[in-house]
Amino acid sequence: MTLLEIKNLKKVYTARFSNQQTEALTTVNFSIEAGEFVSIMGESGSGKTTLLNIISTLDDATSGEVFLEGSPLSKIKDKEISAFRRNTLGFIFQDFNLLDNFTIKDNILLPLVLSKTPVKEMEERLMPIVKNLGIEAHIDKFPYEVSGGQKQRVAVARALITQPKIILADEPTGALDSKASQNLMEILKGINEAGQTILMVTHSAQAASFSNRILFIRDGAVYHEIYRGDAPAEQFMDRISKSLKVLSSRGEQDE
Amino acid sequence: MNNRFFSSLALRNIKSNKQLYIPYLLSSITIIMMFYLMASLLDNEFVQERSSSLSPLFVLGTVVIGIFSVIFILYTNSFLIKRRKKEIGLYGILGLEKKHVAKILFFETVFTSILSIAAGLVGGLIFGRLFFMLLNYMVRLPVDIIYSTSSLIVLATVGLFLAIFGITFLYNVSQFTFANPIKLLKGKQEGEKEPKGSIILFILSLVFLAWGYGISVTIPDPLEAITKFFLAVLLVIIGTYLLFISGSIFILKALKKNKQIYYRPGAFISISGMLYRMKQNAVGLANICILASMVIIAVSTTLTIFIGAEETLENRFPYENNMTLFGDVEDVEEMNTRFFELQDRVQNTVNAEGLEVTESESYRYATFFGGVQGNEFVFDESYADQENPTVLMVLPLEDFNGMTGKSYTLDDDAALYYHSTNAYTDSELTLGNKTYRVAEVANEFGEDMDLVESMAIVVPDASHLLEIQEDFKEQYPETNYLTIDAEVGWNTSGTEEQKEALAKQFNGEYGLGAGGSNLYDSRLLQREEWYGMNGGFLFLGIFLGLLFTIGTVLITYFKQVSEGFDDREKFQIMQKVGLDRETIQESTRSQIVWMFVLPIVIATIHVIFAYPIVRKLLLIFGVTNETTWLLSFVGVVIAFAAIYWVIYRLTSKTYYSIVK
Ligand SMILES: Nc1ncnc2c1ncn2[C@@H]1O[C@H](COP(=O)(O)OP(=O)(O)OP(=O)(O)O)[C@@H](O)[C@H]1O
Ligand SMILES: [Mg+2]
Numbered sequence: 001m002t003l004l005e006i007k008n009l010k011k012v013y014t015a016r017f018s019n020q021q022t023e024a025l026t027t028v029n030f031s032i033e034a035g036e037f038v039s040i041m042g043e044s045g046s047g048k049t050t051l052l053n054i055i056s057t058l059d060d061a062t063s064g065e066v067f068l069e070g071s072p073l074s075k076i077k078d079k080e081i082s083a084f085r086r087n088t089l090g091f092i093f094q095d096f097n098l099l100d101n102f103t104i105k106d107n108i109l110l111p112l113v114l115s116k117t118p119v120k121e122m123e124e125r126l127m128p129i130v131k132n133l134g135i136e137a138h139i140d141k142f143p144y145e146v147s148g149g150q151k152q153r154v155a156v157a158r159a160l161i162t163q164p165k166i167i168l169a170d171e172p173t174g175a176l177d178s179k180a181s182q183n184l185m186e187i188l189k190g191i192n193e194a195g196q197t198i199l200m201v202t203h204s205a206q207a208a209s210f211s212n213r214i215l216f217i218r219d220g221a222v223y224h225e226i227y228r229g230d231a232p233a234e235q236f237m238d239r240i241s242k243s244l245k246v247l248s249s250r251g252e253q254d255e
Numbered sequence: 256m257n258n259r260f261f262s263s264l265a266l267r268n269i270k271s272n273k274q275l276y277i278p279y280l281l282s283s284i285t286i287i288m289m290f291y292l293m294a295s296l297l298d299n300e301f302v303q304e305r306s307s308s309l310s311p312l313f314v315l316g317t318v319v320i321g322i323f324s325v326i327f328i329l330y331t332n333s334f335l336i337k338r339r340k341k342e343i344g345l346y347g348i349l350g351l352e353k354k355h356v357a358k359i360l361f362f363e364t365v366f367t368s369i370l371s372i373a374a375g376l377v378g379g380l381i382f383g384r385l386f387f388m389l390l391n392y393m394v395r396l397p398v399d400i401i402y403s404t405s406s407l408i409v410l411a412t413v414g415l416f417l418a419i420f421g422i423t424f425l426y427n428v429s430q431f432t433f434a435n436p437i438k439l440l441k442g443k444q445e446g447e448k449e450p451k452g453s454i455i456l457f458i459l460s461l462v463f464l465a466w467g468y469g470i471s472v473t474i475p476d477p478l479e480a481i482t483k484f485f486l487a488v489l490l491v492i493i494g495t496y497l498l499f500i501s502g503s504i505f506i507l508k509a510l511k512k513n514k515q516i517y518y519r520p521g522a523f524i525s526i527s528g529m530l531y532r533m534k535q536n537a538v539g540l541a542n543i544c545i546l547a548s549m550v551i552i553a554v555s556t557t558l559t560i561f562i563g564a565e566e567t568l569e570n571r572f573p574y575e576n577n578m579t580l581f582g583d584v585e586d587v588e589e590m591n592t593r594f595f596e597l598q599d600r601v602q603n604t605v606n607a608e609g610l611e612v613t614e615s616e617s618y619r620y621a622t623f624f625g626g627v628q629g630n631e632f633v634f635d636e637s638y639a640d641q642e643n644p645t646v647l648m649v650l651p652l653e654d655f656n657g658m659t660g661k662s663y664t665l666d667d668d669a670a671l672y673y674h675s676t677n678a679y680t681d682s683e684l685t686l687g688n689k690t691y692r693v694a695e696v697a698n699e700f701g702e703d704m705d706l707v708e709s710m711a712i713v714v715p716d717a718s719h720l721l722e723i724q725e726d727f728k729e730q731y732p733e734t735n736y737l738t739i740d741a742e743v744g745w746n747t748s749g750t751e752e753q754k755e756a757l758a759k760q761f762n763g764e765y766g767l768g769a770g771g772s773n774l775y776d777s778r779l780l781q782r783e784e785w786y787g788m789n790g791g792f793l794f795l796g797i798f799l800g801l802l803f804t805i806g807t808v809l810i811t812y813f814k815q816v817s818e819g820f821d822d823r824e825k826f827q828i829m830q831k832v833g834l835d836r837e838t839i840q841e842s843t844r845s846q847i848v849w850m851f852v853l854p855i856v857i858a859t860i861h862v863i864f865a866y867p868i869v870r871k872l873l874l875i876f877g878v879t880n881e882t883t884w885l886l887s888f889v890g891v892v893i894a895f896a897a898i899y900w901v902i903y904r905l906t907s908k909t910y911y912s913i914v915k
Contacts, residue, residue, distance in 0.1 A: 058831065079835075086833025097828045101446060101531035106523070111832050113523045119514045144445055158832065 002070075003166060003197055004055070005031040009064035011050050011220075024050040026220035028064070032166075032199060037192040039208040040201045041240075042217040043248065048201040051217070052170050055199070056089060057081055068165065086111045090159030092169035096151045098143040098158075105130075105139040108157045115162070129157045133187060149180030156187060160196070167191075169200040173207045185210040205240040209233055214240060216247055223247065258362075261355070265362030268342075274820055275335050280371055282331055282813045286324050287375025289802050291412045292383050293320045295404040296798075301791050312872075315485045316799065322492070323545070325419055327810070330538050332423040334817050336430060343431055357428045364427075368420035372413055380404065386801070390794050397787045400794055446531040449504055457501035463494030471868035475676060476707050480871035487868060491861055492545055498857075499541035503849075504533045521841035524829070528822060528842075529849065539814040540854055543807055547858035547895060548865075550803040555862075555891040556869055557796025559884045560876050564789040567877035570702055571785075572778040574616065574744030575754065576601075578765060581772045582738030587724060590739040591717055594619055597773065598743060605747050608757055615745035618654035621720045621737065623647040623727065627674075627710070630681040636731040646709040648700070649686070651717040659699045663713070671696045671713040675705045686712065687726025689719075702879045755779055792876070804895075808902050811850070815906040819913030826914040836915060843911050851903050855896050862888065 009028040012021050024047040032038050040048050053059035055066055057073055066073045068088065076084050091097075098107050105126065106113075112122045130136040133153045138146050143154070152172060159167050172188070173181035181204065189210045192198050202208050209228075216224040226243055228236045269276050294317050296302055302309050346356050387402035450456060467490030474480050507530050511517050517526060529536045560567070580597060582590045598617055605612050625635040626645045652665050663671065670691035672684065675698075684693045691714070698704055700711045714720065717739075724737045747754060758777035765775035826839060866888075873884065 056831075082830070082833045082835030082838075084833075085831075091832055093831075097831065099825050099828060101527045101825065106527065109518070110523075110829065113518050114520050114829075114833055114835075114838060116520065119518050122518065142446065 001034045002031050003034040003036075003068065004199070005067040005070075006051075006055070007065050007067070009051070009054065009066065010062045011047070011054065011059075012062045023220055025054075025061075028217070028220070028222055030215055030222050030225075032197065034197055035192075035195055036213060037189070037198045037211040038200070039211040039214045040199070040217060041203070041205075041208055041214055041244065042223075044203075046217050047220045048217060049170055052168055052199070052201055056091065056168050057085055083115070086115055087162055088165050090162060090164035090167040092152070092155050092159050092167065092172045094171040094174035096143070096148075096155050096175070098151055098154055100143055103140055103142055104135065104146065104154050107143065107154055108139075108161055110158060111162045125161055125163075129160055132190075133157050147180075149176055149183060152176060152180070152184055153187065156184070156191075160191065166197045166199060169198065171201055171203060173202065173204055178206070181207060205237055205244060208240055209237045214243070216243060218247060258358070261358040262362040262366075265359050265366060268359065268363060269366060272339065272342075275338055275817070276367070278813050278816045279331050279335050280367060280374075282809050283328060283367070283371035284374045284378060285805060285809045286327055287371055287412065287416055288379040288382060289806055290317070290320050290324050290415070291376055291379035291404075291408070292802060293317050293799075294408045294412060295379070295383060295402070296795070298403060298405050298408055299400070300403065301400045302795070305788055305791060311481055312484075315488065318485070319488060319492070319549070321415060322489075323542070323806075324415070325422075326496075326538070327542060328416075328419050328423060329426070330535070330542070331813060331817075332426065334535060336427050338821065340430070344434075347431075353432050356431055360424060360427050360431070364420055364424040368417060372416050375416070376409060376412065386798065390797060397783060400791055447534050449508075450500060450534065453501045453504055456497050457505060460494050460497030460501055463490050463497060467491035467494055468864040471864055471866070474868045474871050476705070477871040477874045478707055480868050481875070484868060484872065487865075491548075491864075495545055495857070495861070496538065496541045499537040499544070500534060503537045503540065504530075507533065520838045521845040524838070524842035525845045525849075528818075528825075532818070532821070536849075539810060540849065542810045543814075543850075544854040544857045544861075546803045546807045546810065547854050547899065548861040550800050550807070550895050551858060551862050551888070551891050552865060552869065553803065554796050554800035554895075555884070555888040556873060557792045558887040558891065559873060559878055561789045561793035561796075562887060563878045563880055563883045564786055566880050566883070567789070568778060568782060568785050570877045570879060572776055572781060573701070574614070575746045575778050576744065576758065576761060577776045577778070578743045578761075579774045579776075580741040580743065581774070582740045583772065584735060584738055587721065587737065587739055590619060590741060594741045594743075601743065601745060604760070605745075605757065608749075608753065610747045610749040610753060610757065613746045613748050615743070616658050617741065617743040618650050618658050619717060619720070619739050619741040620648050620650040620654075621724060621739050623649070623723075623737075627679060630683050631685040632710075634687075634727045634731060634734075636734045644708055646707060648709065648711045649720055649723060650711065650713055651720060652713050652715050653717070655699070655713040665713070665715040666692075667715055668692060669694075669715070673698050673700060673704070673711045675707075675709045679710065684712070687723040687730075689722065689726070702874070706874055751779075804898060807899060808906075811899075811902050811906045812909070814850075815910040816913065819910040823914050839915055840911065843907050846907065847903075850907070851900065855892075855899065859892055862892070 006028055009025055010023075011025040012023050014021050028047075028051060040051065042048050050059065054061050055073075057076070061074070098104075099110070102110065108126060108130070109122050112125070126139075127136070130139055133156060135146075135150055135153050135157065138150060138154075143151055146154070152175075155172075159169075169188070173184055176184060185207050188198060188200070192211075198211070200207070200211065208214050212228045214226050214228075215222050216226075224243060224247065226239055231239070293313075297310070297313050297317060302313055343356060343360075346359070347353070351359075383402040383404070387400060391399045467487045470483050470487040470490070474483060507526055510522070510526050511530065516522055578597070578601075580590065580593060594617070598615075602612060623632070623634060624646060625633050627633070632645075632647055652663060652671075655671070656662055665671070668689070668691055670684065670693050672679065672693045673696055679695075682692060682694075684691050691712075693712070696713075704711065714723075720739055724739075728734055728737065747757065749757070758779050761775045762777060762780060763769065765771065765773045767774065769775075826834065870881070870884065873879075878884065
């Protein structure tokens with residue numbers, strides 16, 4: 001089943017004090033099946049964050065459309081957009097975006113509280129997730145009292161707790177060292193294997209190697225894609241590195 | 256690296272932290288302005304000349320605002336520096352030595368203090384003049400009250416605030432010298448910790464409040480009220496801060512424990528936010544509460560004095576015409592003839608104008624100072640003894656019956672008495688060498704009796720007055736103040752013009768300028784000046800009310816704006832994970848109970864407990880009508896709540912527009 005479909009997406013930024021325009025996305029087309037784990041890679045400034053923001057409804061496209069389970073996101077009313085974000089999407093950010101005034105537990109429960117979920121149900125959902133992510137010992141601490149890797153696992157828990165249709169992650173390993181990155185990616189992979197659809201933006205070939213499919217974007221369009229298939233991790237890493245090399249050398253040739 | 260480098264760096268820091276510094280500077284300027292205005296009133300002609308009890312009250316006001324300034328500036332500064340910890344921590348990591356950082360902080364303090372002190376003084380001068388002009392125009396007193404100030408006051412203001420800014424500098428430096436850079440980098444994230452021993456703080460707060468309230472509730476007389484008022488105010492202020500700090504944390508934690516309450520969107524966001532900066536939150540609320548109490552007391556009391564002007568005039572001058580006859584120390588007995596002669600003269604003069612005396616009252620009395628010990632009145636020859644503060648007034652039955660319209664009879668060894676504190680319950684009382692069987696009567700002697708501890712004794716006739724005096728003179732030959740004095744008051748028929756003409760005639764003969772041992776006062780002639788004076792009190796009351804209201808606006812504004820900037824990032828994150836605007840509004844709405852209801856309710860409780868002591872103070876100004884006071888108190892509470900509601904709404908809109 002196609003979960004997410006992106007058709008002819010285009011985004012043009014207009015600078016605030018001049019008429020200068022930046023075309024961040026020219027035409028983007030791709031779709032994601034339910035249960036997939038897709039990575040998006042590309043050079044800095046190629047439009048990855050822009051794309052993710054539009055899918056997250058944090059930003060509007062200039063033209064084109066994003067369909068979730070066949071229905072266009074642009075048709076969601078302003079009033080419903082927060083509830084939609086809360087219930088349908090889960091977010092993981094590069095800089096964690098945890099709130100210092102909440103304990104770890106409250107940070108995780110935040111989207112549920114905003115949806116007015118009964119206390120009993122919240123607690124029932126919390127425990128399995130934090131146990132699974134190995135952070136149950138820290139739930140009464142505050143974010144500044146735990147390590148970066150633990151923070152990101154808290155963010156994952158916060159994204160998972162609403163049982164979203166899709167998790168959107170923007171460089172989730174960006175602020176972590178390689179061991180913590182490895183650990184986080186294993187967790188994401190596990191979640192995916194349990195059926196969760198994930199769309200992740202990353203710069204790291206190692207992180208991307210945990211997904212089943214990789215989209216490369218350049219100059220605001222999907223340029224190339226590779227599937228993992230049944231390939232073992234090392235072989236897949238190899239293919240990723242090669243693709244990245246090709247991608248950047250083509251870029252240089254163009255200039 | 257020279258000073259020039261550091262000073263330009265300091266200037267740049269201030270500019271680049273505009274968001275933080277503009278509210279900080281604005282509020283410092285306003286508080287300096289407030290202090291300067293208040294201190295200038297100490298020098299004000301009206302305050303100095305009109306009533307001897309006014310000056311100490313303004314000294315009190317100035318001290319309170321002074322203390323308040325210290326707390327407020329330290330509070331806003333701690334807010335500011337906390338948000339800059341990361342930036343300043345970076346200096347350390349980039350290789351600036353601690354003494355260099357201190358230098359930068361020094362120049363920052365110099366710039367901000369010079370700017371705010373200068374602007375505060377100029378603003379105070381302009382505002383004071385303008386506002387006095389406006390109030391003079393509105394109240395229309397017979398003589399304008401002039402705003403004045405002196406170089407001494409300017410100097411005191413500059414000195415005080417330089418000292419306060421000096422303390423902020425030391426505080427800021429200590430924040431950076433004793434902390435490691437990593438901690439500083441994290442400084443902004445960490446929430447405030449609950450103060451140690453908050454239970455003890457809570458108990459202490461109750462002790463202070465009970466002590467302050469206790470002084471007010473048990474205050475025996477107005478003179479005591481003036482001296483103890485300051486202590487009571489101070490105790491209640493300290494108690495309020497402690498109560499808010501310990502109490503609010505206590506309640507917030509309890510709310511957080513209750514899952515059904517805590518895990519609802521509005522409460523979730525606001526409770527956790529308040530706990531995150533619990534001390535700051537508490538100090539801010541306590542500030543608002545104290546200012547609110549001051550507004551309510553200042554305005555409601557002066558309003559009472561103003562509304563009650565006619566009544567106080569009548570208390571002070573019970574009759575249209577009043578005459579006090581001062582006795583002769585050398586020839587005490589002379590009064591017994593002068594008293595009757597004078598009443599005849601009055602009668603004749605009135606009749607000569609074709610008018611009649613419609614009502615009158617007259618009595619002779621002897622005054623003794625001393626104290627009641629057991630069932631004896633112990634005489635004090637110097638009348639300055641603190642141990643024996645009782646004022647004893649002895650008057651003959653004849654005059655008492657005439658004055659009250661009653662017809663008591665007394666045996667030769669019997670007397671009637673009234674005691675202002677109602678403490679005397681014996682059935683016998685020894686005065687001089689004579690012991691009387693005594694019976695208590697109600698206060699027929701005027702409200703003035705209750706100003707200080709006093710006793711009135713009615714003896715069978717005027718010869719007893721002389722006998723008692725003789726006895727005391729024998730016991731204390733040094734005594735030189737014993738006389739028999741008298742009061743005569745009367746109303747007449749006739750039109751206002753006729754009455755005025757008559758009053759002027761009496762005034763010429765017996766008035767203050769005429770000299771002699773009889774002093775005449777006309778209510779009619781005093782009225783204008785009386786209203787002028789009471790209008791002056793109202794003027795000051797409104798002025799103070801306005802001053803404190805500005806303070807309230809300031810704090811509320813500062814609290815909302817600085818918290819808004821503090822919370823902005825959090826709300827942005829929460830919006831990303833699905834917080835909608837309605838919930839933001841809901842969370843700002845659930846502040847109402849805290850920001851609006853709590854300070855007003857506690858301020859009202861303060862004012863209710865201040866009632867007894869304020870009532871005693873009002874007695875000094877001749878106000879005896881409690882209904883007027885209660886009504887104006889309720890009116891002012893409602894009016895202030897309404898004004899504060901507007902302030903609250905406007906500032907919480909500002910907060911909302913910052914975070915959304
Ligand atoms: N708010 C904006 N206004 C104008 N231009 C923008 C804005 N946001 C992004 N851009 C531009 O759009 C282009 C794509 O930016 P985007 O943030 O999507 O890149 P990215 O692929 O996420 O890069 P990185 O890997 O560095 O995060 C860039 O050229 C960027 O300068
Ligand atoms: Mg990006």
